[in-house]
Structure formats: structure tokens, C-alpha cells
Amino acid sequence: MTWPSTGRGPDATEHLVLPGVLTAEEAAETVAGILAVQRPDGAIPWFRGHHLDPWDHTEAAMALDAAGEHEAAARAYEWLIRHQNQDGSWYAAYRDGDAERPVDGGRESNFCAYAAVGIWHHYLATGDDAFLDRTWPVVYAAIEFVLGLQQPGGQIGWKREADGTIAGDALLTGCSSVYQALRCALAIAEEREEPQPDWELAAGALGHAIRSHPERFLDKSHYSMDWYYPVLGGAVSGAQATARIEADWDRFVVPEFGVRCVLPNPWVTGGESCELALALWVMGQSDRALEILQSIQHLRAEGGMYWTGYVFEGDRAFWPEELTTWTAGSLLLAVAALGGDEATTAVFSGERLPRGLEPDCCG
Template identity: 70%
Template sequence: MTGAERTARLVLPGVLTAAEAAATAAGIAAVQRPDGAIPWFRGHHLDPWDHVEAAMALDTAGEHERAAAAYDWLARNQRPDGSWYAAYADGDAARPTDLARESNFCAYPAVGVLHHYLSTGDEHFRRRMWPVVHAATEFVLALQQDGGQLGWRRDPDGTAVPDALLTGSASGHHALRCALALAGLEGAHRPDWELAAGRLGHAVRAHPERFLDKSRYSMDWYYPVLAGAVRGPAAAERLDRRWDDFVVPGLGVRCVSDHPWVTGGETAELALALWAAGREDSAVEVLRSMSHLRAADGLYWTGYVYADEAVWPEERTAWTAGAVLLAVAALTGDTATRAVFGGDGLPRGLAPDCCRAAP
């Protein structure tokens, strides 16, 4: 089967043809090392979150063996405490460049593992990866604060940093729900995870004061919707509230509200959030707006400074391409991607005491 045949379901008019989707998947595959690692681009670093994003994109394109190799890289290089370092030079596990361990980076593999299992039905893979997900989730929840939010990271000396990031906690909430789904498939009852998920989701939805103020970043705007913590009318209200602050018609989404810089990753992620919120037409329009970032090799430039009419930085990252393929996969009906990012079938966790109805 050719690449275009594998990506025939990723056709979205004005965004991708089957051949273009195949070229994007091939671009990600070209970045992947023989050991399964997927750095941002060759010669740059790997971080676990973006590595997983690119691996999920490979699954949407039918590159299941490559995706499995990416998860095997995580399994081989997981630290004894369940974590991964924040960065590795060119994906070389022997050359970590940031010895901190970030909570959302360590949580996200659960999302990818569930996505790969739903893409392939590979029970052997699921069973093999369950101990990896279990250990990573335990590491992450050891950083949960009394208010439900996730502390950002452990420093290289092991010190827990209690400061919390809204985007990271929202992503962690999504990952914890995926970990609970995997626990259910394994027959493992984890009520402590269920309670942690409930507390974390409540913090993301209702307590912005528990997080560092990063409101100038578009991720803090859309990620609670993308990650499934905020849905329904609240999601619509959230997306409407700051639309004009971040969306530049015809160009994409600003990374930060006060800079004339649109970025491909944020644009594709907003499209995925819009799909999750039931705004498919807007999602397609947003994806079409970033077509100017597509390069000849099928990858995407990280960003564009429109005030200067200049691509910046001059890099094409595997995770930006991955975000595009995931958004297109959701919009074109890919079952695994819709299940993982739609979230209707994922466990919701237990509501914290403050949110329970009186008997």
C-alpha cells in the first residue's frame, strides 16, 4: 500500500490531499531515528510530549510500526521513578540536556498509548505499555497540589516545584483520563486516580488563581477545551471571549497575544479544540489559514512574523506536522483520534466534595 493510499481518509479540501498527507507523514518519519525517537527535527532536542504528538500523527497515517517504535523508545528510557527527562539531544537517550522532569511531559504518553491501542487493537502492545503508563501516572500525581492542580516539575535535584501551569494541568487532566481508560482495560481499579482526575478537572475549570498567569499565551485560552476539561456552553463562551486576541484571519493563531507572530502548532491545536467544541466549519477555516506555513517537504514552518513578512524561526518541527495530521484526522472521522480527543467515552473521575450534590 502506498503512502497516499494509507492517508486516503485524511483528505480535507483546502487543507490536505491524500498525497499531501502522505508527504507530511513521510516528513515526520524522516525525522524519526532508527531507535524510534522523534526529535523536533534532526539535530534538535526531543521532549516526551512532542515525541508522543508526532507518534500519534504517524498512527493517523497508518504508520503503526513507526508509532509503536516511538512508544518502545519511551518504555526503554523511562527512569526508575516513572519519569522522563525534559529534553534529550537529537533524541539520544544517553544525552539528556534538561534534567528536570515535567509533569505534563510525563503524563502525555498515556494519551498516545491509548490512541495507538485504539488505532491498532494491539493487545500485546497495551499490556506491554501498561506498567509504563502506571509508573508515569504515579510520578505525575505525586506532584499534584492540595488545590488539585499539577505542580510543574521536579528540578534536577529532585525538588518538587509547586507552581502550576494551566495548559500543563489541562493536558495532564486529559492524560489522566486516558490512563484511567487504560486501567479499566487492564482490570485495575484506581479510585485514587479517579479522585485526582476530578480534583484536577475542577481546578482547571473553576480556579484560574491556582495557576501562574500565562494568559497572554493562546494555549492557556484553548487548551482547557482541547483537553476536555471545559465543554458545552462553557467551551463556546471561552473560545468566543478571546478569539480576536489570538486569531489572525487568513494567517493563523498568535502564540502570544501581544506579538505579531502566528504559529502552526497553536493553529492546528485550536482547530482540534474547535472540532471538540462542535465548531467544525471554524476548525476547517483555521486549518486552511495556515497553509502558508506548509513547506515543500510536507512539514510546516513553526511560525510567521507577519509584521515583518518573515518565517521565524526557520525550523520545521515534527510536532507541528503532527498537530496538523491529528486535527485533520479528527475532522475526517478517524475513530481513535475522535475517541481520545472527543473524550465522550473517557472516564471523568470523581467529583471533589465541593462539587457533589447534597443528599
Template identity: 70%
Template structure:
């Protein structure tokens, strides 16, 4: 096994020093349970998506052993149908608090596994996790509609919730592209995944009417860019379209309209989307703007109600800090992070025969 070095120092002028990013990574690692689980914070719950995001941040900061433990937790506790429950009390696998299984939560393991493999060069890990990824992807794609979108979740009794969420599906698109790259590395072709990825990308790009209307949420605005569906001019045009609605200069990004509430996670994710769209300058500005959310211990407050000059809620989550570190890592050129969020080396899937003249992407 060849293990690359940490690659680049995580630091960004005007945003974080190397010592500050190291402190943040150490605080995320301190929230991890001995069994590898990373809850939002100790005493709160773990969800699989945010668990993976925190693990990726640990890898970006060089905490590879801790990150691997997080993925091994997922491998040990994957359900027979390839899924995970939506929430576990304090990350305790024996105490699920939400027994539904959300598709975007389950798909995201593919992004994390590829990221860890690229960060470490650990082929043994990749091979061991490949069955976990395949089972998770097959669970997710069982809920895909013929016209592309993927249903939100299965209830505990197995009933599918067929309503599709644009943000979740854009995230699944990123995960499917990572899964296809892992399939290439495993020499295990998955043509059905290629077709599914193409159908999903087309739906996100061209058919917003196929998704629930969540346009009040900033995630629905930027996630088609963050999830790799839109790039180049198309990505920049989408981000420009609602910039003034969601971005509060000097404070960050609103989570939901019309609430006067900026949140660290959405702000850092927008920074990643801006970076992916080729706008590193504004990406850095957004990260600098949320410096007011950084706590003394190196973690980040979830949000700030600027109309009341109040931090709310009173919590500092592993995933908010993780999203900041991942955005800084992308801006630093960290190879694993730029690969999974930039997508230049990820397969695109096969587009469907639908709206062909309109279904173009600007690389």
C-alpha cells in the first residue's frame, strides 16, 4: 500500500491559518466515538451523510486513521438492503432514532470511499468497501423513477416515498459518478449505473417540475452546481440568478427564505460550488464572511440570526466544521477533494434520449 503524504497544508489567506485548520480537524476528531461514529456533536444524533462529510474533512486534514474508522463503522452497520437508518442517537448503532432510509444519505458513502482512497492510496480499503458501495447504490437506484429523479426515502416498513428532492438528487448524482469511478478501479462495469446517472443528470438539469418545490432553500439553488450537474457558464449563470436573494454580504448564506438566518454549512457548500464553477475569489469571500461563526474551540456555530444579533441554534456541529475544511481543501488544490468535487476525472453517465437539443452542459 502506498500512502501519499498530506499533500497540501490547509490554510487560506484571510480565512484560516494552518494552525486554525489543524485545531478544527482535531476538534472534529475529538467528537468521534471509539467505534468510529461521528455524531453532529456528542449527545446528538449521527446521520450517514454528515458522518461521511466529517470523515472526508478528517482525510483532507491528514487524519486518515480516524477517517477510515468512520467508514468501517458504516461497513459494520449497513442494513441487509444496503441502506442505513436516517439517524442514530449519539452515533450508537443500537439506538436508531429515525428508521427511515434516505437515498441521498445512503448514496454519499461512494463519495467518501473514493475520497479516502484518493487521499491514502489504500487499495485494500477500496476493495473492502466496494461491496458496501455497490449495495448502497443498488438500494438507492431501486427508488429511481423511469424519468430520472430518485425518490426521497423508504419508510421503516419498506414503503417507498416517491417524491424527489432536487438537492438530494444532485447530491446522489455526485455519488453515482464517484461510484462509477470506483467501478472502473474495481474493473467491475456497471452499465445500469451509467444509464441511471445520465437520466438523473438530465432530470436535474432540464426538468425542475419533476421535483418537490423547495426553492425557498438555498441548497436547491446551488446543489446542481455542487453535485456536478452544471459546470462552466451554466453553473455560473445559475449561481448569479439568485445571488442577491441568498447571500448576505459579510455574513454568509441564508438557509431558507425569508428567514434572516445565515448558516455555516450552506455557506461553506456554496463556497465549494463557487470553486467548482471557477470562481475562487468569491468562494474565498464567502468563507471569510463566516469567520464570525467560528468558536474558540475551532468548531463552528450552525447559524446566526442577524435580525436579532443571536447565534442560533446553540450548537457546534462536526459537519459544519467539516464543510469549511473541505472548501478550504478544494481552494488549496488538495487532490482527493478536488477530484470528488471538481469531477474532471469522474464518469458522466449516459444521457437519455430526451430534450436532446436542450440537454447540453458547458464543461
């Protein structure tokens, strides 16, 4: 076995062992698979030859930190620093090996916000104060860009087009991710003793919209992400979270296969399955989360990476035929949470993250 980046062996991933999901050697193999895709400049595309998007790049970097590959994760964040636009954004997609020519010149709000989640996670994993100092201007600019897309009802417009036009329609999944990112950004500001009251108000308004005003978001309820992401992002919790998950469990969960991406398609995906497992862990349902992770081990490929999805009727085939870093990354993060990795649990449990200030009225 060759260990890209740091040369660490299986011992570095012993905390990622989970019965029926990963052995220490399997975890190390998966980490090595992500490292093998990472470019020398720190970029982590979906797979070699495919594009990079800032959200999935960050998720893969977080998985590397969860596996103790802090130097490789730091290189990924250095890539974000170098490629941030002057307005605080990143483009939606970059060519593998040629970041100067973006595939998609739009700038999506949740893609830009998620850097704050990864940066806070890296800081918690390493305690690197110099890193936090270096990335604070990056986080600040990114959050300011995102909040420039916030609508009067609290929801965040989903993107700014390449020509500068704002696409003001809001996506529930994206806004739930932005809500988590805002809270991580507030945690960074608190750590630096640089309070951001406007961000607190924005986070409060966004959380209220997610919990109480579904009409403010485009109807994408046939996607499983819209089902579980308000829980995963931390806006919906307690009894409301339990009721939400139970209501659509049978619609989206396919026993022994995983979680559907979109109804009515007979297609389960590793990323959605791992994210649901994370949401279940957030709710305190670790046994159920473990069952979901065990159910998708049919997606594991030789070499330790994971197929994006599987069609479980008709052709019964892996589709698309791609092994994505973000699928492997989502699995490692879910396992890390169940395994008690401190940085990962802190970022996803939300217990120590500021919640923002709720609106004075219920409008």
C-alpha cells in the first residue's frame, strides 16, 4: 500500500473503525483514495478529469482532517484562499487541473458559505491559531457575499449568475447548509473576539424561515436532501426533527440498499445515505445511523473508494460509473461522528455553535 501525502499507515485511521462499515485497513485505504485524487496544489476534484466544486472540495478536506491528514487538508484550504474571488465568492465549478477557466461562472450561496464549516473544523482538529488568523478574512468575505443574497423573509437566494444577476429563489437544502455555515462563522468570530451581530440576526432569520416557512423555498420535496438537510444543518431539532424524519422514512429509505436521491427513481446514492446517517446521529439515533452506513457497503469498490449510486431495479447497476471523493468523504465524516471524533462532532452536533438571534415577530 502506498500512502500519498503524509506516509501514514492504518494506525492513523483506527478511530474510523465501525463494525460492518470500515476496518482500520479499509478506512486507511479510503483515505488514500482521496489523497490520490488530490492535486499537488491542494485541489480535490470529484475524480481525476472531472470538475471541482467548492462545497465538495471542502467536504473532502474535512474527511482528511477527520482521518488525521491535516497537512493535506491545509493544502485544500490554501487552494480556497488562492482562488477566492474579490467579492468573497467562488465559482460553482472549476476544471480539474485548470482552475483559471471555470466550468460554471455562477456563484452559489451554499457553495461559498461552506468554507466556514471546513475552516472551523480544521481549526478544531489542529488548534492552529495561525491558520484561523489567515483564513478569517476569507470567511468574512464569503459570509458577506452570501448574506448579500438574503431575502426579506430570511431565506438565501441560491446563486448570483455569472453576469451578476441574483437568482433570488431559495433552496431548502442549500439554505440549511448555509445555516450551519453561518453558525460556524459565528463560532470563528467568537473565537477571535470579533462579534458579528448582523450575522447573528441573519442566522436567526434564516433558521426561522427553515423551521416555519416552507412556502419561502422552492418545492423540491421529491429530493431526499430537502427531507433531512434541515436536521443535518441544525435548524430543525428535537421533536420537530423526529417528526420530520419519521414522516418520510418509508418514501426515501430502501432497506439493504440505502437512501434514494430523488423520487420516484429506483436509485440510491452513497452521499445522501451518509448524510442521512449524520442527521440521525445528530438526533441521537446512532443505531439507526449505523444501519444506514452498513446498508451501502455494496457501493464500496476495489481500492477503497465508493460508487456514487446504484440502480436497484431493472438494470441493477452502479450509476453513474464514477468513484467520487465526496462520496468517500461523506462516509468518513459520518463514521468519524459515530466514532466520537471531537472536531467532527462539534461541527455537526451544533451544541457549541451560536444559534443566531430569532426574529422579534413570527412573520
